[in-house]
Amino acid sequence: MAKKYELNEVEVWDGNMAAAHALRQAQVDIVAAYPITPSTPIVQNYSKFLADGYVDGEFIMVESEHSAMSGCVAASAAGVRAATATSSQGFALMVEVLYQASGMRLPIVLAVVNRALAAPLNVNGDHSDMYLGRDAGWINLCSYNPQEAYDLTLMAFKIGEDLNVRLPVMVHQDGFICSHTAQNVRPLQDEEAAEFVGEYKPVNTMLDVANPVTHGVQTEEDWHFEHKARQHHDLMNSFDTIKKVFNEFKERTGREYDLVYTYKMDDADVAIFALGTTVESARIAADQMREKGIKAGVVSLRVLRPFPFKEVAEALSNVKAVAAMDRSAPGGTFGALFNEISAALMAHGKAPIMLNYIYGLGGRDTTINMLKEVYEDLDKCAKAGEAVVPLQQFLGLRGPKLSFY
Numbered sequence: 448m449a450k451k452y453e454l455n456e457v458e459v460w461d462g463n464m465a466a467a468h469a470l471r472q473a474q475v476d477i478v479a480a481y482p483i484t485p486s487t488p489i490v491q492n493y494s495k496f497l498a499d500g501y502v503d504g505e506f507i508m509v510e511s512e513h514s515a516m517s518g519c520v521a522a523s524a525a526g527v528r529a530a531t532a533t534s535s536q537g538f539a540l541m542v543e544v545l546y547q548a549s550g551m552r553l554p555i556v557l558a559v560v561n562r563a564l565a566a567p568l569n570v571n572g573d574h575s576d577m578y579l580g581r582d583a584g585w586i587n588l589c590s591y592n593p594q595e596a597y598d599l600t601l602m603a604f605k606i607g608e609d610l611n612v613r614l615p616v617m618v619h620q621d622g623f624i625c626s627h628t629a630q631n632v633r634p635l636q637d638e639e640a641a642e643f644v645g646e647y648k649p650v651n652t653m654l655d656v657a658n659p660v661t662h663g664v665q666t667e668e669d670w671h672f673e674h675k676a677r678q679h680h681d682l683m684n685s686f687d688t689i690k691k692v693f694n695e696f697k698e699r700t701g702r703e704y705d706l707v708y709t710y711k712m713d714d715a716d717v718a719i720f721a722l723g724t725t726v727e728s729a730r731i732a733a734d735q736m737r738e739k740g741i742k743a744g745v746v747s748l749r750v751l752r753p754f755p756f757k758e759v760a761e762a763l764s765n766v767k768a769v770a771a772m773d774r775s776a777p778g779g780t781f782g783a784l785f786n787e788i789s790a791a792l793m794a795h796g797k798a799p800i801m802l803n804y805i806y807g808l809g810g811r812d813t814t815i816n817m818l819k820e821v822y823e824d825l826d827k828c829a830k831a832g833e834a835v836v837p838l839q840q841f842l843g844l845r846g847p848k849l850s851f852y
Contacts, residue, residue, distance in 0.1 A: 449474065450500045451637055460632045462625040465593040466532065466558045466618070467492035469600035471502055472640035473556075476527035476647070479507040479518025483537035484570045485622040486560035490532050512537035516544035516557075523553035524662045526652030528604065530555060534622060535562035538576040542583065548615045549584030550678065551662045552650075554607035555615040557585070558600060561723065562622040563809045571810025572622030574722060574774040577751070578783050584678055586616040586685060587751035591726045593630045596620045598702060599749075601635070602692050604644045609688045612681060613650060619751075621723040623810065635699070643699060683753050693749075706755040707762050708747040711737070715744030717825035718763060720788055721772035722747055725806075725813060729772075732818035741826045754787055760795035763788070767829035768800040770821045772842075774807045781839060800828045806842040817843050 452471065460468070466489045470478065478497075480490035494506045509515050515531050522529040533541060538559060548555050561577050563569040581587060588603060590596040596618065603616040620626055635643065651660045666674060686706065693704040710730050712718065719729045726747045733743035746762045746769075748755070763769055771789075773782025780786070785803040792798065804821055807813045824836045837850035 449503045452496070452501050454634050454636060456633065458632050458634055459629050460593050460597070461627050461629045462590070462593040462596040462620045463488035463560065463627065464492055465597035465632050466600050466620070467496070468634060469597050470530055470556075470558075471496045472635070472637055473528065473530070473601065473604045473644045474503060474641065475530045476504045477507065477519065477522035477529045478504065478531055479509055479515045479522065479529070480531045481509050481512045481515045481533075481537065483512065483534050485562060485572070485626045486532040486534040486537075486558065488626075489558050489560070512540040513544060516541040516548065516555075519555045520544060520548050520551065520553060523548070523555050524551060524653050526649035526654055528608075528647040529553075530557070532558035532560065534560045535564055535570075535576050539564060539579060542580060545580055545583040545585060545615075547663055550674070552613045552678070553615055554604075554613055556600065556603045556607060557615065557617045559617050559619045560622045560626045561619055569809040570622075572624055573808050573810065575776065577619050577722075578775045580617065581752055581783070584614070584682060585752065586612075586614055586682065586689070588616065588618045589722055589748050589751055590618060590620045590625065591724055591747070592625060593628070594632045594702075596625060597632055597634060598696065598700070598704070601640060601644060602696055602704075605692045606685070606689055608645075608648060609692075610648065610650070612685045612688050614678075614682055614685065619723070624724045633700070639699065643696070685753060686755065689750060704749050706748070706750045707758040708749055709762050710745040712744040712746060712762060712766075714742055715766055716742040716829050717768045717822060718744045718746050718766045719770045719772060719818060719821060720746045720763075720784065722751070722774065722784065725772060725774070728813065728815055729818050732815050732822060735815070736819060736822045741822055743822045754791075756791040756794060759788060759791040760797055763792060763799060764797055766799050768802065768825040770802045770804055770825055772804050772806055772821075776808060777805060777839075800825075800834050801838070802828065802834065802836065803839040804842045805839065811843055813843060
């Protein structure tokens with residue numbers, strides 16, 4: 448029996464500690480992990496919780512992030528709750544096994560502390576790893592601050608383990624800006640958190656000798672298509688479960704989550720669409736622009752996968768111009784967020800002016816004034832009725848200004 452951890456009504460935690468406590472309260476059976484900045488404190492703190500008797504489970508130290516996810520796959524397939532954490536190059540090394548986890552329908556939880564991908568080597572935050580894994584068949588949840596990293600990590604277990612879902616879940620937070628920034632967090636007490644998450648319900652376990660199963664078998668053209676179609680079907684239909692869990696969490700805590708987050712969008716003419724900690728900065732910028740007479744709003748995602756196309760289109764249905772903020776190098780095209788927002792709008796018959804800003808790569812600061820410049824560009828386009836600035840710009844870049852199209 449694990450010891451009870453005494454929590455205050457308000458704790459001062461950074462995003463890493465918040466995620467570690469969520470793993471502790473979920474009483475994960477197996478954490479297999481390999482350290483990498485800036486996610487290391489999540490599994491380091493969890494291992495100390497276990498060593499101090501606050502967790503009934505096992506911590507497996509492995510030789511790489513590939514092995515960490517492989518250990519989680521084995522544990523989950525054997526019929527227990529499994530989780531780990533990673534960032535950047537470690538996440539890239541995990542990618543092969545991410546597809547294994549989702550294809551085997553294993554509800555592993557992965558805390559991703561978003562960080563730039565090399566080269567050049569960089570330990571600071573951007574969304575390169577988030578974008579790298581977005582199509583691996585996992586549910587992807589996005590947090591903006593330590594409180595949300597805690598909340599969404601707890602909810603991730605309940606979502607992924609639901610019998611109508613049975614898929615792995617990533618919870619993203621920005622490296623350093625969230626992971627190493629301490630803020631007030633209001634946690635659930637251990638008993639309440641355990642009650643909310645619930646006991647793990649194994650399905651098709653490899654150790655059930657009375658009902659033998661295989662995992663990850665070779666299918667080739669005979670059945671591969673059907674397996675992937677079913678997996679996609681259940682991923683796309685996980686919206687109902689996600690919303691149900693969000694509602695249950697609101698009933699317990701009063702904290703409200705939805706598939707798409709909006710701020711002052713009821714009468715907005717222009718909007719910034721961003722992810723992560725940038726959302727909080729964009730809210731301040733929007734407030735200041737409204738003082739100048741520009742009806743500015745903010746839109747973001749709580750759920751990156753499955754992508755809520757309909758809800759995104761509805762959130763932007765009345766705006767004249769939108770800036771898609773991509774915190775990852777686009778690699779010869781528009782940013783991934785830009786493309787997906789544009790597709791959602793076009794599919795639903797909406798046609799605001801779309802601009803793409805590449806920003807904050809490798810941890811570069813994105814200031815309120817920079818975001819106000821974005822709103823000013825949007826306002827110019829909205830008043831002109833067309834794009835009067837380049838469609839793609841690099842925001843906050845030193846040296847000559849880079850823009851395209």
